[in-house]
Amino acid sequence: MTLVVAGASLAGLRAVESARRTGYRGRIVLVGAEEHLPYDRPPLSKALLDPDGPRAAEPFHAEGVLRDELGVELMLGAPAENLDTAAREVVVAGKAVPYRALVIATGATARRLPGARTLRTAEDAVAVRAALDAGARTVVIGAGFIGSEVASAARKRGLPVTIVEAAPVPLARAVGEVAGAALAGLHRAAGTELRLATEVTGVGGDGVRLAGGEILPADLVVAGIGAVPATGWLEGSGLPLHERDRGVVCDATLAAGPPGVYAAGDVAHVPHPLFDGEPMRLEHWTNAAEQGAAAARHALDPAAARPAESVPYFWSDWYGHRIQFVGTPRADEVVAADGVTLYRRGDRVAGALTVDRPREIMKYRRRIAARAPWAEALAFAGAA
Numbered sequence: 001m002t003l004v005v006a007g008a009s010l011a012g013l014r015a016v017e018s019a020r021r022t023g024y025r026g027r028i029v030l031v032g033a034e035e036h037l038p039y040d041r042p043p044l045s046k047a048l049l050d051p052d053g054p055r056a057a058e059p060f061h062a063e064g065v066l067r068d069e070l071g072v073e074l075m076l077g078a079p080a081e082n083l084d085t086a087a088r089e090v091v092v093a094g095k096a097v098p099y100r101a102l103v104i105a106t107g108a109t110a111r112r113l114p115g116a117r118t119l120r121t122a123e124d125a126v127a128v129r130a131a132l133d134a135g136a137r138t139v140v141i142g143a144g145f146i147g148s149e150v151a152s153a154a155r156k157r158g159l160p161v162t163i164v165e166a167a168p169v170p171l172a173r174a175v176g177e178v179a180g181a182a183l184a185g186l187h188r189a190a191g192t193e194l195r196l197a198t199e200v201t202g203v204g205g206d207g208v209r210l211a212g213g214e215i216l217p218a219d220l221v222v223a224g225i226g227a228v229p230a231t232g233w234l235e236g237s238g239l240p241l242h243e244r245d246r247g248v249v250c251d252a253t254l255a256a257g258p259p260g261v262y263a264a265g266d267v268a269h270v271p272h273p274l275f276d277g278e279p280m281r282l283e284h285w286t287n288a289a290e291q292g293a294a295a296a297r298h299a300l301d302p303a304a305a306r307p308a309e310s311v312p313y314f315w316s317d318w319y320g321h322r323i324q325f326v327g328t329p330r331a332d333e334v335v336a337a338d339g340v341t342l343y344r345r346g347d348r349v350a351g352a353l354t355v356d357r358p359r360e361i362m363k364y365r366r367r368i369a370a371r372a373p374w375a376e377a378l379a380f381a382g383a384a
Contacts, residue, residue: 001027003300004090006080006096007105007230008032009041010285010294011265013060015103018293020070024300029099030072031092033079033106033230036122037063043287044125045146046317049132049153057122079230080106083237085258101260101299104234104248105292108227108266108283115203116223119146127376128222132157136220139163139208141200143170143187145316151192152318162193162216164200179341179353183323186355190319191341193358224339227283229267242269247281252307254295262299264291273307274368275328275350279282284314309370313361327351337381349377 003019008030008257014029047053049341053237066072075092082091089096092374110118118124128150132138139156140147143165162212163170170187171180187194199211207217229247240249240257248263250256250270256263265288271277298305315324327350331343340360343351346372352364367377 001100002029002098003027003101003103003296004029004031004099005103005105005296006031006090007103007107007265007267008034008038008074008076009105009107009265009288010038010060011105011107011288011295013038014072014289015105015264015296016066016072018296019300022297022300025071027099027371028070028072029076030066031075031078031080031090031097031127032074032076034121035077037061037066037074037076039122040285041120043155044122045119045149048122048125048131049150051133051153051157055126055129057125080233083234083239085238085261085366087127099260102262103295103299104256104261104263104267104291105265105288105295106230106233106267107288109230110227111223111225113141113200113203113223113225116141116221118223119150120227128220129153131220132159134219135159137218138220138222139216139218140222140224141203141208142224142226143167143184143194143196144224144226145171145314148183148318149185149316150222150224151187151274152190155190155192155319160193162195162218163187163199163218164195164210164216166197166199168197170194170196174329175325175341175353176331176334176343178334178336179329182336182341183318183355185319186321200316227266229281229355231267242281244280245359246314247277252277253298253305254291254308255298255302255305260299260302262295264288264295270308272307272312272369274311275330275345278330280312280328282312282314284312286310286313309369311365312314315367321351321356323363324358325351325353326361327368335381340381342377342381344374347372347374348372352377 078093110120138161332343341353
C-alpha cells in the first residue's frame with residue numbers, strides 16, 4: 001500500500017509524521033512544488049522580516065530525517081499535475097505515481113497584482129526583507145494579517161509605510177467589524193498610514209495609483225490580497241471543487257469523495273460540527289497541522305475516521321502586540337471588553353479575540369470546544 005501526500009508544506013509533513021506515528025510501515029511519497037524541504041510559513045512574514053531575525057527559512061527536518069527516519073520518498077521541485085481517481089494515480093512531472101491512500105495538501109497560492117510583490121514563499125520573504133533593509137518606502141495593498149505584519153516590520157525599521165484597503169473596516173471577514181476597527185488603532189498608534197475604503201487602480205514605476213488619480217510613491221509594494229486553493233491540477237478529476245474558489249469540498253472527516261482521497265489545510269472546505277456544520281476553509285497554521293495529521297490517519301484507516309472538531313485558532317504579531325483568535329467571527333452578537341472581544345451564536349460562546357493576553361486565549365478555546373454558555377464566557381472576561 002502506498003500513501004501519496006500531495007503538498008510538502010505543514011499539512012503534508014504532519015500527514016507523513018502521523019502515518020508513521022500510527023504504525024504505518026508502507027511506502028510514503030511526498031510531492032512538493034517547491035525545491036525546498038518542508039518549512040514553516042508563518043515566520044516568512046514574522047521572524048524573517050524582523051531586522052534581528054533569521055535570514056533564511058529553516059526546514060522542519062533535515063533531508064536525512066525525512067528519508068531515513070520517516071522513510072519518505074521525496075519528489076520535490078515539481079507540482080502534482082493530474083489526478084486519476086479511477087486508476088488511483090497522481091501524475092508528477094509526467095510520471096504516474098500510484099496510491100492506495102492520498103492526502104491532498106497543496107495549500108493555496110497568493111493572489112497577484114502586476115507590479116507588486118507577494119509574500120508566500122521563502123524567496124518572497126528574502127526579497128521583501130532585502131528591500132526593507134535597504135530602507136524602502138513601502139506600500140502594502142490589503143490590510144489582512146500578512147500585510148499588517150509587513151507594515152509592522154517596516155515600522156520597526158522606522159520606515160514610512162502606508163496600507164491601502166478596499167474595505168471600510170480592515171479584517172472584517174476574519175474577525176468582524178468591531179474587532180477590525182479596534183485593530184486599525186494598532187496601525188495608527190504605530191505610525192502606519194491607513195487608507196481605508198480606497199481602491200488601487202494600478203502599480204507602476206512611479207508608485208501605487210489610487211482611484212481618483214493620487215499616486216503613493218513606493219520603493220516596495222507588497223500585495224496581501226488573499227490566496228486561492230492550489231487545485232488547478234484537480235480540474236477534470238471528478239473531485240468535488242467549491243464553486244467559488246475551487247477548494248476541495250470534504251465531509252467532516254476530511255474525505256473528498258473518491259475512495260482513499262482526503263484533503264487538509266488551506267485547500268479543504270470542511271463542515272465544522274461545533275458550528276452547525278458550517279463549511280470552513282481556513283488558512284491557519286494550527287488548522288493545517290491538525291487536519292494534515294487527521295487526514296493521514298483517516299486515509300489509512302477509513303473505518304476509524306471521526307469528524308474533525310478542533311476549534312480554529314490563529315495568531316499574528318504587529319508592532320510588539322500578540323493578536324490571537326479562536327472560533328468563528330460569524331456571530332449573532334459581538335461584545336468588546338478590555339483586551340478581549342467575544343462572539344455569541346445562540347446561547348453559546350463561538351469565538352474570542354485577545355490582544356496581549358496569551359494566557360487567556362486557550363481557556364476560551366476550551367470553552368468553545370465544550371459548548372460553554374455565553375454567560376460563562378462573559379463572566380470570565382469580566383464583561384457580564
